Amino acid sequence: MTNKADGEAVPQTRHGLAHSLEVASLRVPFRVKVALVWAVIAVLLAVAFTRSGFDVEWMIEKAPAIVKGAWVTVLFSVIAITGATLLALLGALGRVSRNPIAYGVSGFYTSFFRGTPLIVQLFLWYLALPQLAQGLLPQEYAQWFIWPAQVAGIVGIAFNYGAYMTEIFRSGIEAVPHGQSEAAEALGMSYRQRMRRVVLPQAARIVIPPTGNEFIAMIKDTALIGLLGTTLLWADPFRVAQLTGKADFRNLEALIVAALVYWGLTGIFSFFQRKLETRMSKGYVRTVPA
Amino acid sequence: MTEPMIRVRGLHKSFGALEVLKGIDIDIHPGEVVVLFGRSGSGKSTFLRCVNFLEEPTTGSVEVAGVEVSAGPPTRQRKSAIRDLRIRCGMVFQQFNLFPHMTVIENVMEAPLRVKGESTADVRDRALALLVDVGLDDKADEHPIRLSGGQQQRVAIARALAMQPQVMLFDEPTSALDPELIHEVLAVMKRLAETHSTTMVVVTHEMGFAREVADRMCFFHEGIIFEQGTPAEMFAQAREPETQRFLDAVI
Ligand SMILES: Nc1ncnc2c1ncn2[C@@H]1O[C@H](COP(=O)(O)OP(=O)(O)OP(=O)(O)O)[C@@H](O)[C@H]1O
Ligand SMILES: [Mg+2]
Numbered sequence: 443m444t445n446k447a448d449g450e451a452v453p454q455t456r457h458g459l460a461h462s463l464e465v466a467s468l469r470v471p472f473r474v475k476v477a478l479v480w481a482v483i484a485v486l487l488a489v490a491f492t493r494s495g496f497d498v499e500w501m502i503e504k505a506p507a508i509v510k511g512a513w514v515t516v517l518f519s520v521i522a523i524t525g526a527t528l529l530a531l532l533g534a535l536g537r538v539s540r541n542p543i544a545y546g547v548s549g550f551y552t553s554f555f556r557g558t559p560l561i562v563q564l565f566l567w568y569l570a571l572p573q574l575a576q577g578l579l580p581q582e583y584a585q586w587f588i589w590p591a592q593v594a595g596i597v598g599i600a601f602n603y604g605a606y607m608t609e610i611f612r613s614g615i616e617a618v619p620h621g622q623s624e625a626a627e628a629l630g631m632s633y634r635q636r637m638r639r640v641v642l643p644q645a646a647r648i649v650i651p652p653t654g655n656e657f658i659a660m661i662k663d664t665a666l667i668g669l670l671g672t673t674l675l676w677a678d679p680f681r682v683a684q685l686t687g688k689a690d691f692r693n694l695e696a697l698i699v700a701a702l703v704y705w706g707l708t709g710i711f712s713f714f715q716r717k718l719e720t721r722m723s724k725g726y727v728r729t730v731p732a
Numbered sequence: 733m734t735e736p737m738i739r740v741r742g743l744h745k746s747f748g749a750l751e752v753l754k755g756i757d758i759d760i761h762p763g764e765v766v767v768l769f770g771r772s773g774s775g776k777s778t779f780l781r782c783v784n785f786l787e788e789p790t791t792g793s794v795e796v797a798g799v800e801v802s803a804g805p806p807t808r809q810r811k812s813a814i815r816d817l818r819i820r821c822g823m824v825f826q827q828f829n830l831f832p833h834m835t836v837i838e839n840v841m842e843a844p845l846r847v848k849g850e851s852t853a854d855v856r857d858r859a860l861a862l863l864v865d866v867g868l869d870d871k872a873d874e875h876p877i878r879l880s881g882g883q884q885q886r887v888a889i890a891r892a893l894a895m896q897p898q899v900m901l902f903d904e905p906t907s908a909l910d911p912e913l914i915h916e917v918l919a920v921m922k923r924l925a926e927t928h929s930t931t932m933v934v935v936t937h938e939m940g941f942a943r944e945v946a947d948r949m950c951f952f953h954e955g956i957i958f959e960q961g962t963p964a965e966m967f968a969q970a971r972e973p974e975t976q977r978f979l980d981a982v983i
Contacts, residue, residue: 625829625888628784629843629895630818639846643833 511679529604534611555605568594592676595667614645654715679703743792754955763929767942770952822892830876837872862890882913902934
């Protein structure tokens with residue numbers, strides 16, 4: 443953080459209180475001022491909550507249950523990002539392929555899943571897919587497509603994020619200089635070998651930081667899974683807050699805790715994400731001249 | 733007379749409406765070193781890239797070390813013939829194109845391991861020997877980014893040689909190098925020509941190299957081989973005024 447006060451010359455024409463206040467203010471570092479602003483916001487919110495009859499005791503009592511839902515969030519996010527990465531890899535290979543089937547299927551995939559609301563897609567997996575399966579398959583197979591809310595939710599998020607990440611992976615593949623694939627081709631390597639051994643490893647370096655960003659966004663979107671009606675066992679902080687808050691008419695307290703949990707999680711993972719980004723950017727940087 | 737190592741017949745190549753190669757026929761004999769030269773845009777790179785099918789010829793045929801491939805659709809059978817041809821044919825690019833995520837020795841070992849399926853121990857020994865040949869055995873475990881341009885190009889030559897090709901294609905191997913690094917790459921190429929008697933096709937404007945090492949020089953002009961001859965003939969007096977004008981300009 444730069445100290446914005448540095449180098450600002452004190453106007454010489456000012457005198458008296460205003461002047462000494464300004465001089466005093468200039469001595470306070472910028473980041474201290476910002477911290478003060480945050481503190482003021484926190485105090486204002488606390489005052490607002492207290493005046494609205496905010497029940498701190500209830501909050502302290504119920505908070506652990508809501509915070510525990512963070513494990514569900516992390517678990518859902520980890521499974522979904524794994525699925526999304528695999529889908530995005532296939533999708534991106536399709537997008538750069540000259541095979542009309544691969545190109546067409548991946549084009550349909552990204553268009554549909556990026557062009558419709560995530561919440562609609564979740565309900566499609568949860569409610570519409572069983573109906574489709576029932577219409578097409580014999581009863582014993584159709585049952586396989588009736589999923590619990592958490593399964594439909596994870597699949598839905600994986601497909602949705604996979605579609606966005608397909609574009610990230612595609613641009614990562616296209617960012618690898620063409621000469622790389624060509625050199626491999628001249629050595630007799632097949633398309634598969636060129637992709638696996640030469641292009642994808644280099645593309646991976648490019649896509650890892652933006653994939654981290656997708657993971658952080660996903661942490662927040664897993665809260666939508668609760669809307670499908672997950673049971674308490676698979677309830678994330680938002681779902682727990684909804685259930686407990688509604689029961690005791692303590693929606694404000696419950697939802698604030700849930701929000702803080704998500705905020706904390708994204709904060710933690712953003713921290714690691716920044717570390718990762720710094721590490722990746724060092725990459726094959728030339729440190730010692732040859 | 734032995735069978736030619738490279739035989740090109742009726743090679744044409746168009747990019748859309750632009751006809752870049754307008755019928756190339758050439759036989760190159762085992763151990764021969766052929767230098768291709770000519771103006772920018774005359775089709776030298778395109779020709780070289782058609783020889784190993786990095787570029788698909790529009791019509792014509794190419795035969796390298798007994799593997800013949802003609803222009804045509806990419807059927808499975810034709811793809812496998814192209815692969816056979818490429819295994820016999822190493823290529824060195826102007827921009828080196830080393831794999832940056834692999835070390836020097838991994839770069840050299842990659843194709844013999846993956847394409848030929850040779851054993852790691854054999855390939856490692858050969859790769860190290862090649863790195864000794866190009867004077868870079870001490871850099872075996874470095875990443876390419878840590879090497880100078882001249883060193884990278886020598887690694888690229890070793891990488892191509894690791895496949896034990898019968899033919900080596902060079903597309904302006906020294907054009908991207910600082911002047912003081914050119915000679916180290918040319919020295920490696922010269923040794924390759926003289927001691928290993930590898931068949932070489934070299935696009936270059938290093939006329940000193942051509943004079944010393946080439947058996948034949950081909951002047952490319954507007955998509956055809958306009959004139960060819962031994963370096964002695966070419967440097968004494970080209971038959972065509974067009975060739976002579978170009979030589980006067982580059983020497
Ligand atoms: N992929 C391509 N698509 C369209 N045109 C191309 C392509 N590759 C080459 N050309 C054109 O073909 C012509 C010959 O190019 P080529 O690279 O073979 O020339 P060159 O003799 O190697 O020239 P230089 O000395 O500049 O390398 C040029 O006009 C070039 O613009
Ligand atoms: Mg060229």
